[in-house]
Amino acid sequence: MASCSKDADSLFNDTADLVFTNGNIYTVNTDTPWVQSVGIKDGRIVALGSDAETAKWVGPQTKTVNLHGKLAMPSFGDAHVHPIFGGLSFAQCSLHNGRSVDAYIAIIKKCLAETPGDDLLFGRGWGPGYFPPDGVPHKNILDALAPDRPVVIQSTGGHSYWVNSKALALANITKDTPDPAKGRIDRDPVTGEAVGGLQETAKDIIQPFIPAPTDVEMQNAILYTVKLFNSLGITNWYDAGIDDIKPDGESATLDAYTEVKAQGKLTTHVSIALKWDNDKSLDQIPTLYAVAKRAGAAGFSANGIKLYTDGVIVQRTAAVLEPYVDTKDDLGELSIPVQELNDIVTKLDHDGFQVYVHSIGDRAVHETLNAFERARSVNGSNDNRHFIAHLNLVAPADQPRFSTLNVAANFQPLWASDDPYMRLTAERLGPERMQYIYPANSILQAGGRLVYGADWSVASADPLLGIEVALTRKPTDRPEAKALLAHEGVTLAQAIKAYTLDVAFITHREDETGSLEIGKSADLIVIDQNLFIIPVNDISDSKVILTLFKGQTVYGSLSGL
Structure with a gap:
């Protein structure tokens, strides 16, 4: 197994900044799926192979880190994320960790107590699955908690709002308010009154009353x-x-x-x-x-x-x-x-x-x-x-x-x-x-x-x-x-x-990241367990203990390995 390519020799003709040794390193490269060692210089991978093959990249200034057999691999990607929506969700009244209606009630009570006044309380993170049979929560739950203050809470997926009577009144939503195109105001089947759920474009009716983030x-x-x-x-x-x-x-x-x-x-x-x-x-x-x-x-x-x-x-x-x-x-x-x-x-x-x-x-x-x-x-x-x-x-x-x-x-x-x-x-x-x-x-x-x-x-x-x-x-x-x-x-x-x-x-970055290959960005992780040998039900208990981005530590520490 070659520790470097001709291109790597021409691009990186000096010693490495960092070399990991004695690892179980999964490259996600079908030609060379496993190596023992990886060398990094100027944020890029310059060497892959056995400890002996990468040894020539080790110089007086090279930091060498023994992985002690731990699993290393390319860092993960995520092709569908809402970074600002998610970040704001956990900075506002977040229901994400609730696993029942009672848990939601406790969280909302706490949010109301921590933000006294009569301004609209906005939160995110309720799951429709906890509101059978139709996934629509009722305004009565929020009314009991905040009869005099508007409350609007967005579902985890962002497709629905859960609102109380005060919020409905603020937006002038009544039984006579028509459903907008491609949206729905959830209603009592007998009285036609809004019950507290706003689906899809119906959320837009109340949106002007929700403060925009700074x-x-x-x-x-x-x-x-x-x-x-x-x-x-x-x-x-x-x-x-x-x-x-x-x-x-x-x-x-x-x-x-x-x-x-x-x-x-x-x-x-x-x-x-x-x-x-x-x-x-x-x-x-x-x-x-x-x-x-x-x-x-x-x-x-x-x-x-x-x-x-x-x-x-x-x-x-x-x-x-x-x-x-x-x-x-x-x-x-x-x-x-x-x-x-x-x-x-x-x-x-x-x-x-x-x-x-x-x-x-x-x-x-x-x-x-x-x-x-x-x-x-x-x-x-x-x-x-x-x-x-x-x-x-x-x-x-x-x-x-x-x-x-x-x-x-x-x-x-x-x-x-x-x-x-x-x-x-x-x-x-x-x-x-x-x-x-x-x-x-x-x-x-x-x-x-x-x-x-x-x-x-x-x-x-x-x-x-x-x-x-x-x-x-x-x-x-x-x-x-x-x-x-x-x-x-x-x-x-x-x-x-x-x-x-x-x-x-x-993301059109397969030549830059996503696998461990010579010349690619040194984006890699170390995990505390080897996913390939532990029982499958233990994978979720495993933890990333080190993350490198462009060769720099962005989580964990080299000394902790």
Whole structure:
């Protein structure tokens, strides 16, 4: 095994800054999957091989670190994350750690006590699965806690608001208020009164009353996410859609990223998707392109445009091919009409942009694949690397099309197990369609590409939790549970690749990061257990103990190994 290549010798003709020895180092490079040692200089990998092969890179100033057999590997990526939304969520009234309605009540009480006054209390993080049968919480719970103060709390996924009577009054939402297009005010079936749930675009009615975050708050949200993600071994993320783009092309989100980067604190590769506004036409394209150009000038990749084609299954806002089983004819609704979707995708594809699509129901997935197929027939093949996120329900006939159309499948592996939300999903879809829930392995075996992302803060950002569930299809805290379609589990090597090299691929960085290879950025992690030899149910108990980004320690310490 060669410890360096000819290119490496010409680029790095001196001793290394840092050499790890005596390790079990998994490279995610199929040609040389395992090595014992890695050498790093000027933030890049200059040597890979056995301890003897990398020894020539050790000089008087080289720091040598004995891994004592520990597992090292490329740092993780995350192809679907909401860094500012997530960071703000944990800085506000956060319900994310609640696991019952009673827990939510205790958290909200504490938030109210800590922020006295009559200003609107805004929070995030309730899970629809804790509010059967329809995933809609009632205003009465909040009214009992805050009868005289408006309270608005966003769901984990961001598709719903839970509001109290005071907030409904503030926004002048009554039984006579019509549902907005592509949105719903949840109502009492007898009286027609609003019960406290606002779905999709109905959230916009109350949005003007929710204070916007300040510039500093947004910067702090990014910094929070950087620190958290580095501690979990993540150094490459794809922001799943900035939505504050103004007609003049200004974006407070992009400004916040730029400022954090200027401070030298953005210790991760960042790609940014620009959110498509479904209420606007193709006329918004010049503005989006201008923002992408400005982001590129600031050192970010912003070549992706994020489309939303539907909502979520439990609230019946996801677009499905057959009616929800607890209704006669409810198919949900496409957020973008079919012809318009075709035109958007074809135009963006023609212009060289990556199309990044939220599609949850099987009809949304089907029509999105149709749009990609049409774009390909018009524009021909290219390297835009389009992908679809979530894919909760994918019809069998559509599963092979990911490979055929060269469209990547962006799954959130932690979602693919039995939990309260999944049980409500089963009530909406029925047993037959539950056979096509998160068909990760089926798409993979048909030749498709898997790209993992947590959708944080909807779910934990920890890739080690996601890897275990990707393999077992069981909750990490209930290994005795029945697997959710066990045949859709993937192998450990496949899951790691979907969290590393395939994220690098989808962010057009596979030549820079995602695997340990000569000349690539020294983005790597050390884990306290060897994932390849421990029982699969112990993967979620493993911890990242060191994270390097461009050769610099951003979490843990070299002396701690």
